[in-house]
Amino acid sequence: MLTADQVSILEAPLNQKIFLTGPAGCGKTTAAVERMRALLNAGIPNASILILTPQRTLQAPYFDLLNSPERAAGEEATPATLGGLAHRLCQRFWPLVGEAAGFSHPERGPQFLTLETAQYYMAQVTRPLFEQGYFDSVTIDRNRLYSQIIDNLNKAAVVGFPYSEIGARLDAAYFGEPVQRRIYADAQECATRFRHYCLENNLLDFSLQLEIFVNLLWPHPITRQFLTSSYRHLIYDNVEEDGARVHDLMREWLPEFDSALLIYDESAGYRRFLGADLPTGLALADLCAETVEMRHSFVVSPAIARLESSLVNVIAPEVYSPLEALAGEEDAEDAQEKPWEILAARFYPQLLESIAEQVACLLEAGTPAAEIVILAPYLSDALRFSLMNRLTARGVPARSHRPSRSLRDEPASQALLTLACLAHPGWKIFPPQFDVACALMQAISGLDLVRAQLLTDITYRPRDGAFSAFEDIRPQMQERITYTLGERFARLRAWLLDYQQGAPLPFDHFLRKLFGETLSQPGFGFHHNFDSIRVAANLIESVQKFRQALNLLDEEQTPSVGREYLLMLREGVLAAQYITDWQAEQDDAVLVAPATTFLLMNRPATVQFWLDAGSSGWYERLAQPITHPYVLARGWETSAGRTWNDADEVAANRDSLARLVSGLLRRCRRKIVLCLPEMDESGYEQRGDLLRAFQKILL
Numbered sequence: 034m035l036t037a038d039q040v041s042i043l044e045a046p047l048n049q050k051i052f053l054t055g056p057a058g059c060g061k062t063t064a065a066v067e068r069m070r071a072l073l074n075a076g077i078p079n080a081s082i083l084i085l086t087p088q089r090t091l092q093a094p095y096f097d098l099l100n101s102p103e104r105a106a107g108e109e110a111t112p113a114t115l116g117g118l119a120h121r122l123c124q125r126f127w128p129l130v131g132e133a134a135g136f137s138h139p140e141r142g143p144q145f146l147t148l149e150t151a152q153y154y155m156a157q158v159t160r161p162l163f164e165q166g167y168f169d170s171v172t173i174d175r176n177r178l179y180s181q182i183i184d185n186l187n188k189a190a191v192v193g194f195p196y197s198e199i200g201a202r203l204d205a206a207y208f209g210e211p212v213q214r215r216i217y218a219d220a221q222e223c224a225t226r227f228r229h230y231c232l233e234n235n236l237l238d239f240s241l242q243l244e245i246f247v248n249l250l251w252p253h254p255i256t257r258q259f260l261t262s263s264y265r266h267l268i269y270d271n272v273e274e275d276g277a278r279v280h281d282l283m284r285e286w287l288p289e290f291d292s293a294l295l296i297y298d299e300s301a302g303y304r305r306f307l308g309a310d311l312p313t314g315l316a317l318a319d320l321c322a323e324t325v326e327m328r329h330s331f332v333v334s335p336a337i338a339r340l341e342s343s344l345v346n347v348i349a350p351e352v353y354s355p356l357e358a359l360a361g362e363e364d365a366e367d368a369q370e371k372p373w374e375i376l377a378a379r380f381y382p383q384l385l386e387s388i389a390e391q392v393a394c395l396l397e398a399g400t401p402a403a404e405i406v407i408l409a410p411y412l413s414d415a416l417r418f419s420l421m422n423r424l425t426a427r428g429v430p431a432r433s434h435r436p437s438r439s440l441r442d443e444p445a446s447q448a449l450l451t452l453a454c455l456a457h458p459g460w461k462i463f464p465p466q467f468d469v470a471c472a473l474m475q476a477i478s479g480l481d482l483v484r485a486q487l488l489t490d491i492t493y494r495p496r497d498g499a500f501s502a503f504e505d506i507r508p509q510m511q512e513r514i515t516y517t518l519g520e521r522f523a524r525l526r527a528w529l530l531d532y533q534q535g536a537p538l539p540f541d542h543f544l545r546k547l548f549g550e551t552l553s554q555p556g557f558g559f560h561h562n563f564d565s566i567r568v569a570a571n572l573i574e575s576v577q578k579f580r581q582a583l584n585l586l587d588e589e590q591t592p593s594v595g596r597e598y599l600l601m602l603r604e605g606v607l608a609a610q611y612i613t614d615w616q617a618e619q620d621d622a623v624l625v626a627p628a629t630t631f632l633l634m635n636r637p638a639t640v641q642f643w644l645d646a647g648s649s650g651w652y653e654r655l656a657q658p659i660t661h662p663y664v665l666a667r668g669w670e671t672s673a674g675r676t677w678n679d680a681d682e683v684a685a686n687r688d689s690l691a692r693l694v695s696g697l698l699r700r701c702r703r704k705i706v707l708c709l710p711e712m713d714e715s716g717y718e719q720r721g722d723l724l725r726a727f728q729k730i731l732l
Contacts, residue, residue: 035060035063035064035067036060036327036329038060038064038325038327039060039063039064039067039327041325042064042065042067042068042294042325043064043067043068043071044071045068045292045323046292047072047075047077047266047291047292048291048292049292049322049323050287050290050292050293050294050295050320050321050322050323051293051294051295051321051322051323051324051325052295052297052317052318052321052323052324052325053065053294053295053296053297053324053325053327054296054297054298054299054318054324054325054326054327055298055299055326055327055328056298056299056300056328056330056699057298057301057330057332057635057696057699057700058330058331058332058333058637058699058700059327059328059329059330059331060327060329060331061270061296061298061327062094062270062296062635063094064327065094065095065268065270065294065296066094066095066097066098068268068294069082069084069095069098069110069268070098072266072292073110077265077266078265079109079110080109080110080111080263081263081264081265081266082110082111082264082265082266082267082268083110083111083113083264083266083267083268084110084111084112084113084268084270085113085114085115085118085267085268085269085270086112086113086114086269086270086271087114087271087274087275087279087304087309088114088274088304088633089112089114089117090633090634090635091270091271091274091635092112095110095112095268096112099112111264115243115246115275115279115282116239116242116243118246119242119243119245119246119247119250120145120242122246122250122256122260123143123145123237123242123245123246123250124142124143124145126250126253126255126256126259127139127142127143129249129250129253129255129256130245130249130250130253131143131235133249134232134241134245134249135232136232136233136235137232137233137234137235138234138235141235142235143235143236143237144234144235144236144237144581144582145237145242146231146236146237146238146239146582147575147578147579147582148180148183148239149575149578149579149601150578150579150582151183151238151239152176152179152180152183152601153579153582153597153601154227154230154231154236154582155179155182155183155223155227156175156179156601157230158223158226158227158230159178159179159182159223159226159227162219162222162223162226163175167219167222167223168216168219168659170212170215170216171216171658171659173656173658178659181220181657181658181659181660182220182223182224182227182659182660183227183238183240184660185199185220185224185659185660185665186199186224186227186228186238186240187239187240187307187308188308188660188662188665188666189240189665190239190240190241190243190244190247190278191243191276191277191278191279191307191308192276192277192278192308192310192665192666192667193247193277193278193281193667196224196225196228196240197221197225199220199221199224199665200217200218200220200221200222200224201221202664202665202669203217203220203659203660203661203664203665204217204218205674205676206661206664206669206675206676206677207676207677208676208677208678213658216658216659217659219659220659220660228241236582243278247278247281247282251282251285260286261286261289264290265290265291265292266290266291266292266293267287267290267292267293267294267295268293268294268296269283269293269294269295269296270296271296271298271301271635272295272296272297272314272315272317273297273298273301273302273309273311273314273315274298274301274302274303274304274309274314275309275310275314276307276308276309276310277308277310277313277666277667280310280313280314280316280317281313283317284316284317284320287317287320287321288320293321295317295318295321297314297315297317297318300691300692300695300696300699301632301692301696302692303629303632303633303692303693303696304633305662305666305689306654306662307662308662308665308666310666310667310668312668313667330699332637332699332700332701332702333698333699333701333702334372334702334703336370336371336372337372337698337701337702337703337704339372340372340373340698340705340730341694341695341698341699343730344694344695344698344726344727344730345691345694345695347726347729347730348687348690348691348694348722348726349687349688349690349691370703370704371704372701372703372704372705373704373705373706373707373727374704374705374706374707375706375707375709376388376391376642376706376707376708376709377708377709377710377711378709378710378711379710379711379712380710380711380712381710381712382419383710384644384708384709384710385419385420385423386423387708388407388420388423388642388644388706388708389420389423389424389426389427389429390427391642391706392405392407392424392427392429392623392642393427393428393429395640396429400639400640401621401639402429402430402431402621402622402623403621403622403623403624404638404639404640404702405623405624405638405639405640405642406623406624406625406626406631406638406640406641406642407420407623407624407625407626407642407644408626408627408628408631408641408642408643408644408697409627409628409643409644409645409650410627410628410645410648410650410651411627411650412433412435412625412626412627414442416644417433417435417625420625421433421625424623424625429623430621430622430623431622431623431624431625432564432622432623432624432625433624433625433626434624434625434626434630434634435626435627435630440568440571440572440575440602441602441603443568443572444471444475444565445475445559445562445564445565445568445569445572446568446569446571446572447468447471447472447475448471448472448475448476448558449544449547449548449552449569449572450572450599450602451464451468451469451471451472452472452476452525452529452547453540453543453544453547453595453599454498454599455469455498455499455500455529456529456532456533456543456547457537457593457595457596458497458498458499458533459537459593460593460595460596460599462498462596462599463495463496463497463498464495464498465495466486466489466490466493466495467486469489469493470482470485470486470488470489471485473485473488473489473522473525474558475558475565476525476551476552476557476558476559477518477521477522477525477556477557477558478521478556478557478558478560479517479518480518480521480522484513484514484515484518487510487513487514488514488518488522491506491510492506492522500526500529502523502526503519503520503522503523503526504523506519521556521557524551524556525551525557528547528550528551532546532547539580539594540576540580540593540594540595540598541573541576541577541580543595544569544572544573544576545573548569548573552569553566576594576595576598579594579597579598579601580594583597624638628643628651628693628697629693631697631700632693632696632697632700635700636700637700637701637702638700638701638702639701639702639703639704640701640702640703640704640705640706641697641700641701641704641705641706642705642706642708643697643705643706643707643708643723644708645708645710645719646707646708646709646719646721646723646724646727647709647718647719647720647721647723647724648719648721648723649721649722650721651690651693651721651722651723652686652687652689652690652693652721652722652723653686654682654685654686654689661677663677663681663685664677686722687722690722690723690726694723694726707724707727709724
């Protein structure tokens with residue numbers, strides 16, 4: 034049943050431009066989906082509809098409609114991000130811009146880089162500079178340095194200033210130790226060298242794709258005519274999460290559309306660390322004929338609405354309006370139940386045990402697993418492992434999602450890569466015994482760590498990476514390992530030996546062959562393990578894109594793709610975004626994730642557990658010595674000459690905490706559970722601003 038506001042969006046004239054605003058949970062996206070359905074049913078050519086979102090994961094509701102059985106066959110609407118649109122146009126109109134953009138070989142086609150391959154080439158460019166003393170005063174891992182340099186380039190493209198000004202902008206806003214100014218100069222030099230390397234080798238990272246699209250393709254008459262004639266109707270969801278450069282482009286493009294629906298989520302902006310710009314997004318309302326404001330929430334209860342209002346007024350009352358008007362009628366049962374609960378323990382392991390026990394009780398009481406989320410400011414590997422093990426021990430279906438988690442940290446990918454080393458002795462990478470034991474435990478169903486270690490100690494030769502046969506083991510050891518597991522080990526060993534007899538396959542092809550012929554078969558670890566299957570698919574996709582990027586180099590000089598990929602993972606290269614990871618949110622399982630990741634999923638939950646509620650991680654920025662999301666933002670240009678001081682940092686933290694708390698509560702149906710250890714994961718007492726805000730409203 035649609036509300037009157039949703040019906041007005043659905044029935045709006047086909048030549049009207051509407052700016053739809055409101056808080057999370059009030060049905061804005063539902064109205065947009067129904068608007069798209071109306072456009073598709075009105076005889077409008079499907080291919081003329083453009084659905085724009087800041088990231089692909091936000092397009093799921095629109096894909097559900099496009100893929101529904103009720104849809105007729107034929108051309109479909111185009112869901113895209115601006116980055117994806119730039120990618121397609123750079124590929125399609127390369128002859129128009131290859132030379133104008135400054136590429137050394139415009140006669141050759143472009144090669145598009147993922148986050149992973151961009152970091153690989155960044156490492157190739159900057160390694161000689163590290164040896165010369167660049168960043169010698171910075172103590173973070175190199176992979177984080179690579180990602181921050183790339184992030185600077187991306188912000189320059191998203192915000193709309195020349196990449197050559199990155200170092201100067203950071204330096205101008207800094208006060209402190211003089212040594213930091215040299216670091217900014219080093220970061221600028223690395224960014225400049227990387228850009229030149231891309232231009233010499235026809236490599237296009239995200240920043241270069243966006244700059245070419247905005248600076249060369251959009252102004253070009255041929256490209257502009259193609260875009261304006263191809264797309265006549267626009268649905269632009271989550272406007273607030275895009276960057277200022279995207280909003281600038283939309284200001285020019287919007288008058289060309291026959292109709293448009295722009296959707297702005299109040300009090301959001303969770304992608305600010307990626308360049309999201311709220312003021313320029315909100316300013317697009319001036320170009321629309323009508324602004325519709327939705328106020329009724331379909332998610333929160335009145336008690337949650339009051340809690341949100343109280344917390345926001347304590348943290349940052351000037352940020353945005355309270356939530357009281359959003360809730361519907363309150364029934365007697367809801368009125369008696371408190372919207373919050375405190376779960377306290379002295380030590381951290383005790384707190385995790387209590388969380389797992391309470392989650393199990395909620396499931397027994399009838400709460401669906403998918404309606405329970407456990408959120409933390411940061412999700413370390415140790416915390417993830419401890420919590421997931423406790424939930425599994427109680428029979429609670431659970432999954433975790435941390436987008437920044439590297440593929441090298443996944444046990445399934447570690448097993449695949451270890452077996453790849455064993456299958457390619459020519460790489461001269463012979464895994465240690467413990468890695469081999471873990472790989473066997475993942476690969477062979479039913480093999481525990483004790484027997485896997487025993488099997489490895491007896492059969493594995495670390496000097497040449499080979500296995501001896503199971504039948505050569507003493508009978509007493511065979512019985513201890515069991516003949517069933519020994520037979521599976523023998524099949525895996527035979528497969529590796531057979532593969533070594535033939536010509537090496539491309540690395541992603543090898544992984545497919547290993548998965549399809551062995552690991553996915555009955556008796557092996559990936560047969561019924563859907564999480565491992567997902568990780569394997571992501572790894573193969575990552576390797577495929579990596580191989581395609583390396584193919585640009587001269588064949589004779591191209592190193593082994595597999596060996597290079599392994600070396601890249603050892604440096605801790607971050608994982609790219611895999612859409613399957615986000616789609617798994619439909620599984621009936623408890624979600625364990627960082628709080629910001631849950632917000633970007635844009636889904637509600639009945640019960641939310643807030644872990645480490647006293648931690649400063651809820652609002653403090655990560656240490657990023659060579660980048661700064663606020664200084665590199667467009668709004669900072671109006672304060673030229675200012676330095677970023679402690680007062681700015683405190684104000685930004687308050688704003689960030691208020692938005693985070695409001696976003697979480699507006700996606701909570703019934704209750705939040707504050708999880709408070711006396712000592713945190715590191716053994717320190719917690720006294721963060723979030724905890725203090727709760728103390729103020731509960732006194």
